[in-house]
Amino acid sequence: MIAEQGVASLAVEPLARRMGITKGSFYWHFANREALLEQALQRWEEHDARNLNTALGAIAKPRDRLISFFRRVGQERLTHDVYSALCAAADHAQVIPVLDRVAERRMRHIAAAFEELGFTTGRARHRAQLVYSVYLGFLQLQRQKQAPELSSNAFEDYVDHVIETLVPA
Amino acid sequence: MIAEQGVASLAVEPLARRMGITKGSFYWHFANREALLEQALQRWEEHDARNLNTALGAIAKPRDRLISFFRRVGQERLTHDVYSALCAAADHAQVIPVLDRVAERRMRHIAAAFEELGFTTGRARHRAQLVYSVYLGFLQLQRQKQAPELSSNAFEDYVDHVIETLVPA
DNA sequence: GATTTTCCATACTCTGGCGTATGGATATTT
């Protein structure tokens, strides 16, 4: 798991240098760069799917589940940083299906919560897409360093505003 | 203006090939690749700033201004596609300042509109960041081809929901 | 009409990452 400063950075030679080994060694473990990326993506996706279930699946009340979704953006930096890096590489053939599945999975969770809150299926899907867009947009602003510092008061205030605006009381 | 399929695609040799010229010719017009990118970015930013003023500056009612902002995402594909490509390259040293300025400029406009609608300065800024995040997130989903087709009914429905949720009546 | 400037092509070097060939060392098996 080393895709925390870009996806392209997961190159063979730089990686080998950083790990103190050489290419010759690397190509004994992996067939090629593609295989490395594939495995890294798969591991991350599995971790993320598990995370989604354990973190949000356990919360009974749908409203608390949604609130928890927003608050979790401030925690588990690593996962979100990886995801952010993947989003920046949304043109890469290997990451597209991963991004698709992860986004779809998360949005389904969110839409389900809104349905439990009494939204119709259509409105719930719209609201879920809206909520997820807010998340994606926040990641983008974070990449540009224009988002409030996580674990700062400004971030808390912003999250409160988001919840207040998007999650019905 | 040819950065519509990635920023990295603005390379010297592919570009030259596509234009039917050669590198030798290119390097007479530009000092290097950096100069080309710089000029392209500058031209686009100026165009975008002008666009912001002419399109939204003319609308008197703040609510209509906000609604127009959302609806415009469906139009002027080119500008938004360029911006989307730039967002995907938010780690590039040259595009960072451009992205910063453009986002800041747009969010100021949005925040001003909310202030006119009676929001306090703080709430207006939060809501502007929220609105802008929705826009950024939509661009991301579009890159992943998970956003509704522009100029489709699904898109219209979604935009209606967004306006209804984020712009007070 | 000769000369300089403008614009572009050919041909080269250089760099960095991908992938392969091959051999050496340690550990495991027989």
Add this chain to the structure above:
DNA sequence: AAATATCCATACGCCAGAGTATGGAAAATC
């Protein structure tokens, strides 16, 4: 102990894009 399997390094070839050197043709200048 000999043979085989495992893990890693050195050294190579290949490719694509960046940038440079040089020259040639057309057009503007003198």
